[in-house]
Amino acid sequence: MEYLLLQILNGVQLGLLMFLLAAGLTLTFGIMDLVNLAHGSLYMMGAYIAWTLIAWTDSFVMGALLTLPATFLLGVVVERVVARRLYARDHLDQVLATFGLILFFNELVRVIWGPAGKSIAVPKFLAHTIEIMPGAPYPAYRFAIILVGAAVALLLAWLVTRTRVGMLIRAGASNRRMIAALGVNIELLFSLVFGLGAVFAALAGLMAAPLTSVKIGMGDDILILTFVIIVIGGIGSIKGAFVAAMLVGQIDIIGRAFLPDMLKTFLSPSAAASAAPSISQVLVYVLMAGVLIWRPTGLFGQKN
Amino acid sequence: MKIKLFGPATIAAAATLAMVSLPVMAQSPIKIGFVTTLSGSQAAIGEDMRRSADLAKEHLGGKMGGKPFEIIYEDDTFKPDVGKQKSEKLVQQDKVNFITGYIWSNVLLASLKTVTDEGDTILVSANAGPSQIAGDLCNKNFFSTSWQNDQTPMAMGEYLQKKGVKSLYLMAPNYAAGKDMMAGVKRTFKGQIAGEDYTKWPDQLDFSAELAKIRAAKPEGVFIFYPGAHGVQFLTQYSQAGLKGQIPLYQVFSVDAITLPQQKDLALGILGAQEWVNDLPNDQNKRFVADFKKKHGTYPSFYGAQSYDAIMLMASAAEALKGDLSSKDKVRAEMKKANFKSVRGDFKFGNNNFPIENFYIQDTVKDAAGMLTLKTVATAMTAAVDPYASKCPMK
Numbered sequence: 001m002e003y004l005l006l007q008i009l010n011g012v013q014l015g016l017l018m019f020l021l022a023a024g025l026t027l028t029f030g031i032m033d034l035v036n037l038a039h040g041s042l043y044m045m046g047a048y049i050a051w052t053l054i055a056w057t058d059s060f061v062m063g064a065l066l067t068l069p070a071t072f073l074l075g076v077v078v079e080r081v082v083a084r085r086l087y088a089r090d091h092l093d094q095v096l097a098t099f100g101l102i103l104f105f106n107e108l109v110r111v112i113w114g115p116a117g118k119s120i121a122v123p124k125f126l127a128h129t130i131e132i133m134p135g136a137p138y139p140a141y142r143f144a145i146i147l148v149g150a151a152v153a154l155l156l157a158w159l160v161t162r163t164r165v166g167m168l169i170r171a172g173a174s175n176r177r178m179i180a181a182l183g184v185n186i187e188l189l190f191s192l193v194f195g196l197g198a199v200f201a202a203l204a205g206l207m208a209a210p211l212t213s214v215k216i217g218m219g220d221d222i223l224i225l226t227f228v229i230i231v232i233g234g235i236g237s238i239k240g241a242f243v244a245a246m247l248v249g250q251i252d253i254i255g256r257a258f259l260p261d262m263l264k265t266f267l268s269p270s271a272a273a274s275a276a277p278s279i280s281q282v283l284v285y286v287l288m289a290g291v292l293i294w295r296p297t298g299l300f301g302q303k304n
Numbered sequence: 305m306k307i308k309l310f311g312p313a314t315i316a317a318a319a320t321l322a323m324v325s326l327p328v329m330a331q332s333p334i335k336i337g338f339v340t341t342l343s344g345s346q347a348a349i350g351e352d353m354r355r356s357a358d359l360a361k362e363h364l365g366g367k368m369g370g371k372p373f374e375i376i377y378e379d380d381t382f383k384p385d386v387g388k389q390k391s392e393k394l395v396q397q398d399k400v401n402f403i404t405g406y407i408w409s410n411v412l413l414a415s416l417k418t419v420t421d422e423g424d425t426i427l428v429s430a431n432a433g434p435s436q437i438a439g440d441l442c443n444k445n446f447f448s449t450s451w452q453n454d455q456t457p458m459a460m461g462e463y464l465q466k467k468g469v470k471s472l473y474l475m476a477p478n479y480a481a482g483k484d485m486m487a488g489v490k491r492t493f494k495g496q497i498a499g500e501d502y503t504k505w506p507d508q509l510d511f512s513a514e515l516a517k518i519r520a521a522k523p524e525g526v527f528i529f530y531p532g533a534h535g536v537q538f539l540t541q542y543s544q545a546g547l548k549g550q551i552p553l554y555q556v557f558s559v560d561a562i563t564l565p566q567q568k569d570l571a572l573g574i575l576g577a578q579e580w581v582n583d584l585p586n587d588q589n590k591r592f593v594a595d596f597k598k599k600h601g602t603y604p605s606f607y608g609a610q611s612y613d614a615i616m617l618m619a620s621a622a623e624a625l626k627g628d629l630s631s632k633d634k635v636r637a638e639m640k641k642a643n644f645k646s647v648r649g650d651f652k653f654g655n656n657n658f659p660i661e662n663f664y665i666q667d668t669v670k671d672a673a674g675m676l677t678l679k680t681v682a683t684a685m686t687a688a689v690d691p692y693a694s695k696c697p698m699k
Contacts (some may be wrong), residue, residue, distance in 0.1 A: 002520075003516060003517075003519075003520040006516040006519070007513060007516055010512040010513050010516060013512070014510070014512075110343070115342070115343040115344060115347050116345075116347045116348055116351075117344070117345040117347070117533065119536065119566055122540070122544060127544065128546075129544070129545065129546035137519075137545075137546045139512075139541075139544040139545055139546070141544060142512065142544075210540075211509070211510055211512075211537075211541065212509035212510060212537060213345060213509060213533055213536070213537060215344060215345040215533075216343070216344060216345075217344070221507040252513075253512075253513045256501075256503075256513040256514065257513045257514075257516065257517060260501065269497070269500065270486070270500070273500045273501060273502050274478055274483065274502045276502070277478050277502055277503060277504050277508075278478070281504065
């Protein structure tokens with residue numbers, strides 16, 4: 001029972017991190033119709049900028065809070081300088097240009113921070129475990145990720161469903177041309193959405209940093225999974241991104257935690273242990289394929 | 305016009321080249337290719353190897369068998385395909401006499417054929433020791449100054465068996481070396497295997513699901529193989545999950561001179577197995593460790609020690625042949641004699657060109673200056689031969 005709870009929490013924590021990444025990506029894809037491969041680079045930049053600011057302020061919380069406006073600015077600059085020129089182009093041009101951005105950011109990091117990678121320590125006040133249930137200790141830092149992730153998800157839900165900006169974002173996601181025709185300042189809206197996406201990506205990057213490590217190309221690995229999430233959830237849908245991220249998070253953990261035991265019932269222990277990680281990686285894509293057959297626009301996607 | 309412009313110029317250039325290149329050929333230096341990881345999250349390992357190989361060069365006075373030699377470093381970027389490409393370049397373009405380095409088993413396996421078969425070039429692995437090359441696929445052009453992957457975990461398993469540990473949980477990444485390591489520890493540890501997990505390599509750095517399984521399985525010990533940056537992550541998360549101090553951790557290749565500065569006190573008291581430790585009491589080792597420390601302010605790692613030995617092994621062959629490396633057969637014969645002073649003490653090759661050597665148990669301690677380092681606490685195996693040697697048809 002405790003074991004199951006711990007694994008579910010692990011899945012929730014992973015899902016929330018991926019939701020933060022997917023939220024920005026699904027908005028830029030849905031509203032601006034931009035395939036932004038460089039979204040993973042913003043995740044990486046968030047972690048590196050946080051590393052610098054944490055060292056500078058000597059406080060994890062201060063450094064993290066300062067990272068958010070810094071990456072918002074970075075997002076706006078990327079939008080104004082590069083992304084804006086791509087909206088009218090077709091997806092292939094966008095893939096090419098944003099792939100170029102990945103190379104640019106990776107090289108930029110190498111020049112500024114060096115090739116070796118950095119590590120961010122877990123803040124002192126979270127470097128312990130808390131008892132979720134008697135006999136089920138859980139790392140406080142991971143629990144903090146869940147709280148922050150859930151808070152951001154709620155904030156985003158409020159922003160999208162209850163505010164004027166959110167109304168415009170939703171309108172943009174369902175019909176871009178219409179809101180431009182209605183006289184909405186679409187350039188400003190695009191900058192804002194892109195900047196917001198960058199902030200969420202950076203938040204995910206900086207929160208993941210103490211668990212993994214800050215390194216060049218850290219966003220490239222997770223980017224593919226993020227695309228899978230927005231495709232499952234439906235492009236442009238925040239709700240879809242959330243549901244899909246949670247599903248993918250749980251599937252990943254189930255694959256790692258329970259699959260080896262299930263396989264062991266009919267395979268040798270060693271074979272089961274080595275097959276499980278490969279199969280759990282595939283499960284996510286099986287889910288995506290299933291969803292696409294059942295609902296080609298994703299779980300919460302707009303039907304065209 | 306074209307003929308006027310290019311004709312004489314080309315002829316002149318060709319003539320000059322021919323004149324210049326002839327004397328150069330006569331005293332051309334011995335070339336050593338070195339494939340390692342010099343960028344990305346595992347770059348620190350490659351840097352340590354480079355420092356140690358450069359130190360070997362310095363100790364040799366820059367010469368082998370009376371000839372100057374150069375080491376050409378190439379970055380495999382931690383990827384098998386890139387490693388193969390770089391090996392190809394070293395063999396075909398630079399025409400190196402020896403090639404060495406290779407941290408990763410998958411990089412080595414990808415590069416092996418290009419170097420040893422197509423290129424007929426002698427390869428000295430300074431780290432990776434996949435089981436395939438020790439057994440059926442053993443190769444006259446392949447030598448190792450490290451170990452076969454199974455051996456170090458076998459030493460750890462043997463120690464735990466003797467210590468009376470009853471159950472063990474095993475974790476390693478899902479690639480060639482990870483599989484060998486798991487197989488190795490199971491060869492000698494006969495207690496209960498409480499569970500075993502392979503994790504995705506190299507991108508899985510989050511071990512939350514596996515750590516929860518360890519907690520539920522309640523083993524008497526946890527055995528891990530997480531080299532380099534992954535070892536740092538594992539120890540951090542092991543401690544975050546509150547398992548440190550509850551279940552003892554035993555490791556191979558996961559705590560070393562490179563990872564210690566980041567693992568800090570989390571590594572204290574964690575036992576590991578290794579064929580070389582910085583405090584081994586032979587003169588060659590004392591000189592290597594002291595000079596390395598003087599130069600870089602840190603202890604060398606076992607990756608470094610193996611790289612240092614690789615250069616010294618090549619030098620011993622070049623010395624015996626007075627710098628004439630034209631006959632590959634003679635070079636191989638001289639290499640096989642292993643007529644050099646290894647930093648690990650006694651060193652000789654088995655039939656499959658893997659070393660027959662001792663393995664030690666090491667503990668993590670603080671030295672007199674308060675710097676974290678490793679200390680030999682026991683000898684786990686003496687003159688150990690790897691378990692695949694009998695499958696190798698070479699004599």
